[in-house]
Amino acid sequence: MAYRPPLLTTTHTALARPAPNTTDDYERWYTEASPNNRMLLSLRSGIPSEIAWAFDRLCRLCNNEQFLFRSIPGLTNTLFEWPEWYIAQNAADSFKLSSLFAMPSSEERKRRHGLEALCIMRNAAAVNDANAEELVNHRKAIHLILSALHNVQPDSDENVEFLLYVTDLFQYIAPTYTLPPASAPQTISPLLPLLDLIRRTPNRSLIVSSLTCLYLLFSNPANSSRLTANSPALSASLLYLPLLSDRVLVDVCINYLYAHLSHPSMAKAFLHHPDMPSTLNLLVTQMLSEQIEDTVSIDIGGPTHTAPAQAVLIKDHELSKEELDGLIALPEPQRCYEWMKLMFVAKPDGELTQVDFWNLYKDVFVPYQDQYHLLVASDVIKNVNVVFPQAQAMVLPGPPQKFVVRGVDRRKDDRSNERFKCLWNRSECNSPPSSSASELYEHILEHISSVEEHGQNCSWATCPREPLPKLNLRAHVLTHLPSVQPPSKHPTQSDTITLPSPQHVYPVSNPTTRPVPPLKTTLSVKKPVADPPSSSLTALLCIRILFRISFTSVEAAPRVDADHFGFPGLIEEDEGMEAPEDSGLSDSEQEGQRRGRRAFSRIRRLLEGVQIRDETLMGWITEMIQSQSQSQSRYRASGLTRAGSCLLLWLVTFYNERPVCIKICYNVSEVVRGTFYNTFWKVAN
Template sequence: MQTPRAVVASVAPSTHYRPQQQQLPPRHNTTDGYERWYTETTPHNRMVLALRSGIHHEIHWALERLLRLSIGEIFYFEKTPGLVDALFDWPEWYVKEGYKEMGETYQLFSPSSELVQKRRHALDSLAILRNAAWFEANTRELIYHPRSMPLVCLALANLDCAVDDHAEFLLNVMDFCYCFSAYYVVYPNLVNTVWNPIPRLCHIAGTSSNRSLIISALLALNIFLTNPQNMPLITPNSPALEASLRYLPLVVDKTLLEAVLNYLFTHLSHPTMAKEFLLHPQMPATVKLLVEVLLSEQVEESEDIVVEEPKHIIPTEAAFARDYELTNQDRETIVKLPEPQRCYTWMKLMFVAKRYSELTQVEFWNHYEKAFGPHKSQYPILIAADVIKNVSVVFPSAQPMVENGKFIVRGVDRRKVSGTDPRFTCLWNRAGCRTAFSTLGELFDHILGHLAQLQGAESPCLWESCSHASLPQAALRHHLLTHLPSPNVPQTPTSQNDHITTSGESYPMKNPTTREPPPIKTTLTVRKATGNPPSNSLTALLCIRILFRGSFSALEAAPRADDERFGFPGVSEGPDELELDDDMSAEKEREGVARGRKAFYGVRKLMQRVKLADEPLMDWITEMVDIL
């Protein structure tokens, strides 16, 4: 038996109308904390309704998810109307009433669970405001919100920083005010009211033992005082200043040191406070600590510097020069020229002008006759007198003359051909020839000329100190080949230098065995600054410059303002710069200048040890040291 569903299905006509289901758009795949209906842009948003419901578990649920949302960039107050006002409710309750209930209960008993939940709601709400305030879109709304600054001022005025239960709330409040404190102006009618947060922040920085509170208070003060309209609220005996001086020696705590230096720079940037600080009892120690900050944070690396006396290098192979001789190609080219053109060309090839050199007139004529005499039957040559006269034509500075009965030509010398290979030097006639050549072939042709001049069937070898017995002409020719060098340059080890180091410039040496040893070489290892200095060092350097300017305020002593130093903190030459401050007598100002100079004289040696890789910043240090 079939089921009713099966029966209906079997009898249903095939033409039964079935409407098509409407295609729904795909839902956005979101994770917990980013559900769209949590952040609907309507006044009836569930988050806002939960916060205002008064039901603790609903409030806890809403705050828990808002804490997640406030960390992401998609969370904007303007998209959820009423959310900001709902978040302000619980923190305002705590700074107006909640802190009293907590204080009264804690005296004898533990607080009730409901009171603990309310306090937790206040902290969570404030944390959401703090997180969201870091995004620009939310910052604009919080700056102009009428409940932002009153919450900060009431929290600072009513909550005691010495109570541990208030520390977390105060930390969140100070973090919350960072985004808009630079825009808040304490007008004169608000100075002595609760709406002036600066005295309370100074009190927290000066009296609290909580490191986090001290850092947050100094940072908040620094932001408040960056507004020029709030600068007159700085006092020379500010508790925040005393706290900064107290914690300045803690250079290992970089976060605390940064907050201290930033506040100290803000305090000293006020001209009156800078002059007053020169009279502070801890001013000398502060100057020394600021220099110590530079020394502790400078980045250095070792560098080796070689120090040695001047040394002179000479080649291992002595350079030599020989007189230029006409080549066969030169002779064939100029022998056909008509006189006196041939004589002029020959002189330019064979001689050069040289002021104090001289040659005999006979030498001139002999060289000319040797070059062209063999061809005089075909190409006539000049007489000796005409050759000597042509010297003055080719070389105007040369002059034929008679000196001590000797006929000479002064102002010319043989043209020299330099060479660097002494191997191709003729040592015939017991090394008396000493004629050098550029190639082995030229040397061999020259030696054959010596052999042609020998007479007799047998002759001894006259090569330098050769002691071989007399040989026939043919055998002597073969024997001379043993004295000739190889045409290839001898190979030297790659580690061997091709020069000699000497301690003097004189070369060649008369006695090489007495050559002095090479100069002594010393390697020094020095420390060199590298990289850009950290931000704390830059702030400390600015503080030093401000105090230095106040101590050396005279125009002839103070550093100048220029473009390279961005105009800070040099001295301008305007007449107003030298006027005394109205609030400080001339006697006190002179006393401060004297104390400041004494303090800087005491740290001069420390400042000489400061090394900065940045050249303009190092110029600051050098300039101050030079003045000291």
């Protein structure tokens, strides 16, 4: 409905005011802080169209964070009028026939205003804490909530909406609200209608809201005496817990469960609940579903040693075929002299072992020793001085002694131009490598010029090209020229070479002789990357509570008296999972613990998948997993069933005439265990 400006305005005041904010919902006349605020006056006017206009404005304004109830004195009080009427009508069953017959329009309107008024309160409280405080402290608030809970039934859409607003408002009061004792008249307690609501409504929002009210109520220790083991709220939270994808609903269920289990007697009673094992399972599943993990690789191998990769451009000279042919037939010692001149150069700080020297000679000439005389090793070494007068054969003192020839070194070949080597005549061309690609091309053209006019095969290395005319052959050989840049590496090839040890020399002339480096071992493990959300933590608290009450008596020391020195291992077990004797618990409690431990042993695998970044919380998980393996092996031992299993030995010593129990755990074989038992039983007696 359009706003009608006030009739009385003077040019005077209009000029004196700052420029009005005309943004929607921020106009001065809506938020004017005075008892004669136009909306308040409209509400109180009793004129239906005015009231409707005011509610329309307020419904929009209540979502504005600047909207404050206390800035319009009297507004809160006035707003309560319509919901109160709504409740009174419900109490009198006046709406009963509304689903069948149309209501009078005036009632229909008032009913709508009742819903609107609550909606305004609820929204205003949600966007601004000051509004929530104002409502909570209002004298009519708790009465309105209680009478609504008791008189409005969730049997129509309007009533469900009404109850939703009421329960939402009650959430601001619930944390500090103390429930009246069970003996007091229940009309002044919100507990029964809330439980009834949970049991009856299928509406998700209403379930979430009323369950929230309940867990807030029971988070207050003063109210825990009103908890019951078969509460409909517990059944509801167990019923909706499996809806893991509905985070909001599951969150509320877990919160209620935690409030319920926080009371020790409720937790003990819950161990007997038929849904207890599946609930434990769900709580762990919930934690797993909210787990944020990342896979990390951990290197557990030793350190790796690398060296920057480099190409071997300088190499020791090897005899070419021509050089060898020229040498073989020469008479000794002339042959040895010529061989040395080809293979070695004088180098004052150079050094070669005499063995290397002899081996090099021997490897070349031994194949021809049948036809041509071979020198003995000592002669070869002596000849070094003839060819290289400044070189000297000497013995380096050890240990170990080294026999070397100093002053010579291997002749080196520069291999940097190797890629410009001509491979014509099927790699037989013996001209030295060219210095560049263009020089090589000039050289190849010389080969081609001798080719006959009608053409021939390409003679480059192993080129399979079919015969080509001379002209085309010139173009074809261009494909064999190396690129000006050195060949690029494969993208996966690293810039470093992995060496077997830091002492290893790199580069070596023959890379295939380099030993294989030690194996690199990496482990891939999953690690939590973020802290779990609060619902996971609450789930963990619930699991922890159940764990503590299921396992308490296992750690409790057995009572020691004249007859019993506390050998729990001597009780024969059928189940293999029973509390030790004398734990001071009633049969029902022992049965509950047995159920609890059985349930925990079933979720052990699931628990092992839980990862939490916080060490303390992770410690809880580890404790749960470990205590089960301990209790299992302990009970196995007590059943005397398995050789070598864990023996729990209660060694009794007498100290000041009073028995002191020392618990010792031994991992011993059946035989040894029997001996131990006999020995200590005798000692103890």
